[in-house]
Amino acid sequence: MRSIPYCLTMGLAIFLAAPAGAARVDLGSFSIDRTEVTVGAFAEYAARAGLTTTAEAEGGGFEWGAGWQRRAGWSFRAPQGDPAPDGEPAVHITWHEARAFCRASGGRLPTREEWALAAYTETRETPTDGFQAGRTYVYPVGDDPAGMNNNRRHHVAVGTTQRGVNGLFDMGANVWEWLADRRGDDALTAGGSWWYGPGAARADGMQWKPAAFHAVYVGFRCAYD
Numbered sequence: 379m380r381s382i383p384y385c386l387t388m389g390l391a392i393f394l395a396a397p398a399g400a401a402r403v404d405l406g407s408f409s410i411d412r413t414e415v416t417v418g419a420f421a422e423y424a425a426r427a428g429l430t431t432t433a434e435a436e437g438g439g440f441e442w443g444a445g446w447q448r449r450a451g452w453s454f455r456a457p458q459g460d461p462a463p464d465g466e467p468a469v470h471i472t473w474h475e476a477r478a479f480c481r482a483s484g485g486r487l488p489t490r491e492e493w494a495l496a497a498y499t500e501t502r503e504t505p506t507d508g509f510q511a512g513r514t515y516v517y518p519v520g521d522d523p524a525g526m527n528n529n530r531r532h533h534v535a536v537g538t539t540q541r542g543v544n545g546l547f548d549m550g551a552n553v554w555e556w557l558a559d560r561r562g563d564d565a566l567t568a569g570g571s572w573w574y575g576p577g578a579a580r581a582d583g584m585q586w587k588p589a590a591f592h593a594v595y596v597g598f599r600c601a602y603d
Contacts, residue, residue: 402602403496403544410488410496411599413536413547414555415479418464420454420471423479432472433592439470440593442573449594457594458532465535467553467597473565473589476556480600487558488601493568494581497542497549507541516580518542518549518569523576526551533572533597550579553597557584564588571595 401412424431433439433453440446441458451459454468471479473487480486488496495501497518500509509520519525525540527533528551537547549555551570559566564586570578573595577583587596 403546405492405496405501405544408488408492408601408603410492410546410601412545414467414553414597414599415476416464416536417454417457417462417466417468420468420479421464423482427478427482429475429478431470431475431592432590433470440591442593442595446593452594463535465537467533467536467548469533469553469594469597470592471556471597472592473556473587475592476598477558480598483600485600485602487556487598489558490566490568490584492601493549493555493557496544496546497569498581500543502544506545509543515543517576518546518579523550523579526570526576526579527572528570528575530573530575551576554578554585554587554595556596556598560589561586563590567596 402409403412431453438448438450439452441449449459453470456462457466457469477487499514500511503511505511515521517523517526519540519542527539533552539548539552541547542549549569551572553571554567555569557566557568566584567587568584570583
């Protein structure tokens with residue numbers, strides 16, 4: 379894998395930045411992407427950074443079968459073997475690659491506490507979709523998991539499932555999301571995915587995964603100070 383350039387000057391940061399347009403939600407002390415980072419955004423970043431992802435360099439990302447199995451040709455560009463539309467979430471991305479993207483975009487990966495606040499506690503003074511200000515919910519879409527993508531077949535384009543707490547999309551299911559938190563060689567993921575079922579989308583469903591891991595189930599979004 380080619381090394382990812384770090385932004386040494388503001389000019390370089392602007393050059394490597396992912397495309398603007400991913401709407402953010404302001405939660406007071408920080409903001410967070412309204413949706414997961416997309417294939418289109420990551421592809422533009424990779425082109426500017428000269429990045430070949432680990433999944434691409436190693437011949438494919440992973441899927442669970444009889445244990446973790448590498449799938450030839452699977453990458454963020456072709457998450458299940460076929461080319462992905464720009465609006466799908468970028469998966470088969472390692473924690474290191476996700477962190478580098480967020481840094482180049484002027485942000486960072488969210489912490490466990492930030493992600494949980496955004497996903498489960500309604501912070502808006504005048505919420506939409508029937509949510510109540512100040513209330514903490516079981517799932518990112520409310521106290522019932524209905525509306526999340528638990529189809530157990532594949533992820534869907536960002537922003538196409540039910541809008542949830544704080545006006546965010548896909549905080550529950552669709553794909554796991556890398557968080558900033560580390561434990562040795564492992565990093566924390568949150569939100570579950572289309573395959574794991576509703577329980578993984580709860581606050582107590584977060585899972586540690588090797589930071590160098592890349593699979594069809596794992597993507598990310600960025601936070602900003």
